Amino acid sequence: MSTPILSLRGVNKSFGPVHVLKNVDLDVYSGQVTALVGDNGAGKSTLIKCIAGIYSPDGGDFLFEGNKVEINGPREATALGIEVVYQDLALCDNLDIVHNMFLGREVKKGYVLDESNMESLARKTLDGLSVRTVKSIRQTVSSLSGGQRQTVAIARAVLWNSKLVILDEPTAALGVAQTEQVLHLVRRLADNGLAVILISHNLVDVFEVADNIAALYLGTMAAQVNKSEVSTNQVIELITTGKSAGVDQGAKI
Amino acid sequence: MSTDTLEAGPSLKDAMSDYWSRIKSGDIGALPAVLGLVVLCGVFGAMSNVFLTPGNFANLLTQAAAVTVIAMGLVFVLLLGEIDLSAGYASGVCGAVLVILITNHGWAWWLALPVSILVGALLGFVLGTLVARLGIPSFVVTLAAFLGFQGLLLLLAGEGGTIRIEDPSILAVENNNLSATWSWIFYIVVSVLYILSGLNRINSRRKAGLKAELLKLWILKTVGLLGVTGIAVITLNRERSNNPQLVSLKGIPIVVPVILGLLVLGTFVLGRTAFGRHIYAVGGNAEAARRAGINVKNVRIAAFVICSALAGVAGMLFASRQNSISPQTGGSSTLLYAVGAAVIGGTSLFGGKGKMRDAILGGLVVAVIDNGMGLLGYGAGIKFIVTGLVLLVSAGVDAVSRRGVTSN
Numbered sequence: 001m002s003t004p005i006l007s008l009r010g011v012n013k014s015f016g017p018v019h020v021l022k023n024v025d026l027d028v029y030s031g032q033v034t035a036l037v038g039d040n041g042a043g044k045s046t047l048i049k050c051i052a053g054i055y056s057p058d059g060g061d062f063l064f065e066g067n068k069v070e071i072n073g074p075r076e077a078t079a080l081g082i083e084v085v086y087q088d089l090a091l092c093d094n095l096d097i098v099h100n101m102f103l104g105r106e107v108k109k110g111y112v113l114d115e116s117n118m119e120s121l122a123r124k125t126l127d128g129l130s131v132r133t134v135k136s137i138r139q140t141v142s143s144l145s146g147g148q149r150q151t152v153a154i155a156r157a158v159l160w161n162s163k164l165v166i167l168d169e170p171t172a173a174l175g176v177a178q179t180e181q182v183l184h185l186v187r188r189l190a191d192n193g194l195a196v197i198l199i200s201h202n203l204v205d206v207f208e209v210a211d212n213i214a215a216l217y218l219g220t221m222a223a224q225v226n227k228s229e230v231s232t233n234q235v236i237e238l239i240t241t242g243k244s245a246g247v248d249q250g251a252k253i
Numbered sequence: 254m255s256t257d258t259l260e261a262g263p264s265l266k267d268a269m270s271d272y273w274s275r276i277k278s279g280d281i282g283a284l285p286a287v288l289g290l291v292v293l294c295g296v297f298g299a300m301s302n303v304f305l306t307p308g309n310f311a312n313l314l315t316q317a318a319a320v321t322v323i324a325m326g327l328v329f330v331l332l333l334g335e336i337d338l339s340a341g342y343a344s345g346v347c348g349a350v351l352v353i354l355i356t357n358h359g360w361a362w363w364l365a366l367p368v369s370i371l372v373g374a375l376l377g378f379v380l381g382t383l384v385a386r387l388g389i390p391s392f393v394v395t396l397a398a399f400l401g402f403q404g405l406l407l408l409l410a411g412e413g414g415t416i417r418i419e420d421p422s423i424l425a426v427e428n429n430n431l432s433a434t435w436s437w438i439f440y441i442v443v444s445v446l447y448i449l450s451g452l453n454r455i456n457s458r459r460k461a462g463l464k465a466e467l468l469k470l471w472i473l474k475t476v477g478l479l480g481v482t483g484i485a486v487i488t489l490n491r492e493r494s495n496n497p498q499l500v501s502l503k504g505i506p507i508v509v510p511v512i513l514g515l516l517v518l519g520t521f522v523l524g525r526t527a528f529g530r531h532i533y534a535v536g537g538n539a540e541a542a543r544r545a546g547i548n549v550k551n552v553r554i555a556a557f558v559i560c561s562a563l564a565g566v567a568g569m570l571f572a573s574r575q576n577s578i579s580p581q582t583g584g585s586s587t588l589l590y591a592v593g594a595a596v597i598g599g600t601s602l603f604g605g606k607g608k609m610r611d612a613i614l615g616g617l618v619v620a621v622i623d624n625g626m627g628l629l630g631y632g633a634g635i636k637f638i639v640t641g642l643v644l645l646v647s648a649g650v651d652a653v654s655r656r657g658v659t660s661n
Binding site for chain 2: 074075086088089090091092093094095099103104105106108111112113115116117119120123136138
């Protein structure tokens with residue numbers, strides 16, 4: 001298999017006496033959806049915050065596109081091409097879709113905002129993701145449904161030629177039809193060549209879109225396996241007990 | 254521009270139904286203020302034979318000016334979801350600084366005016382820093398400043414209490430008019446610039462292949478706006494002196510171009526610059542703005558600086574209109590009228606929604622109520638109650654329309 005775009009080796013993170021991540025390994029590939037699963041408190045959020053540069057890990061190696069990197073702060077993560085879509089989306093309801101997608105990174109002509117350019121780019125990005133559910137990209141976000149908001153947040157993440165997009169429970173608050181839309185979108189991101197890390201509690205979703213599954217158990221990586229090699233029950237065992245018969249936990253995908 | 258591109262776009266009917274659905278979803282914009290203004294003018298015009306005279310119209314504009322400018326500054330702070338209760342007395346303090354520098358120290362107006370506005374900016378910087386860096390609620394900080402600035406103004410005004418200003422340039426702003434010819438030149442230049450910028454906006458969007466505003470609709474709106482303002486210029490250009498042989502009074506009051514300049518500048522900053530966009534973002538969702546890499550604290554501080562600096566401009570207008578400053582300058586109902594003006598114009602107290610023009614529209618509504626009821630012989634008591642009720646209704650409309658949006 002080709003080299004992973006992001007490799008974590010032996011990552012550790014403690015908060016005071018609490019050892020949250022213990023020698024975690026993770027490989028993320030371009031064009032693939034890597035599902036990150038685990039029970040509450042398993043360390044999923046801590047792990048992605050380490051990748052996003054919000055926490056700095058206590059030890060371990062980060063390899064991005066084969067090179068050893070240190071991610072000190074969200075801006076460095078962004079500079080590498082890592083974007084995170086958090087569960088609460090962080091959109092401004094009073095601004096329209098274009099404004100939200102370019103928030104904090106406005107395209108300017110001199111001192112003046114280049115609205116036409118931003119709108120064209122936003123339109124192109126949404127078209128590239130085959131998003132057709134949004135009527136006008138000049139409507140305010142307050143008028144959008146939950147699925148559409150998720151779409152805007154994801155589109156914002158991929159607008160900047162990002163290479164790795166991390167999605168934190170993108171379908172948690174959505175209805176059936178909207179969940180389906182968002183999962184299609186997640187799949188399209190990977191099909192467009194991006195690496196995607198999908199955090200989810202919903203194993204049905206995970207098995208629908210993921211290429212491989214990484215299960216965290218009490219801060220350790222129980223296993224990272226190809227989806228085709230495991231069953232739902234085995235993944236549940238990995239999540240709840242940290243091991244499962246028939247799963248080679250040392251295997252590298 | 255060929256005619257078939259005009260036909261290709263959505264029809265006027267679509268635009269109207271679009272607008273109607275926006276109103277229904279709570280995005281009412283300037284509608285209540287405009288309707289209110291029309292109704293109020295109709296009622297007062299029918300009940301008083303003085304209200305619709307050119308003299309009263311000019312008086313109305315100069316009367317509304319200072320409160321309107323304070324309201325313009327408040328729009329920046331209100332957009333963040335904050336409040337500045339001290340803007341009224343900030344204008345008094347700045348006015349006092351201006352008058353003292355000119356009258357007591359003999360400074361030239363063009364040196365004293367920037368210094369007084371700078372004093373305002375400094376006051377705003379202190380307020381903004383306390384709110385943004387220490388995290389004290391703006392309500393408390395500016396309430397304290399309301400008292401503090403009032404004291405400062407008392408100290409500045411001194412024992413005598415009133416300091417006169419005789420500088421002709423400062424007095425001219427609220428008391429003199431452009432000549433009739435210059436009024437028309439001003440009107441035509443502004444109109445041409447307005448039309449050109451509108452056409453340029455539509456054209457550049459078309460060139461970029463984006464959906465542009467419907468040309469027919471834009472023409473309708475522009476003709477309407479220029480028509481109304483044209484009638485205003487005709488009215489102002491009529492002789493309004495009681496004794497034309499002695500002194501002739503006609504033309505646009507000089508304060509009007511001043512306010513128009515501030516309106517254009519403020520609208521540009523809020524609508525076309527990244528800073529303006531960040532103000533809306535912080536007001537809409539401060540956490541989202543922070544995560545997007547916006548320096549939320551600096552945006553907050555800047556908004557307070559702008560608010561108090563504009564209060565400094567208002568201080569000059571007070572000094573000009575009253576020919577002096579006193580410990581009451583910018584006090585009593587000034588600040589409440591200014592907040593009322595911004596909110597009546599359509600700026601939300603919850604932050605994230607509002608425009609520069611709201612201050613103008615709301616300022617006119619407040620001034621019309623004050624002026625019209627005064628002409629009908631009502632005392633200050635009734636005027637306060639009515640203005641308070643109008644403010645309450647506007648805030649209520651804001652809250653209800655907001656609920657409409659979130660429940661959708």
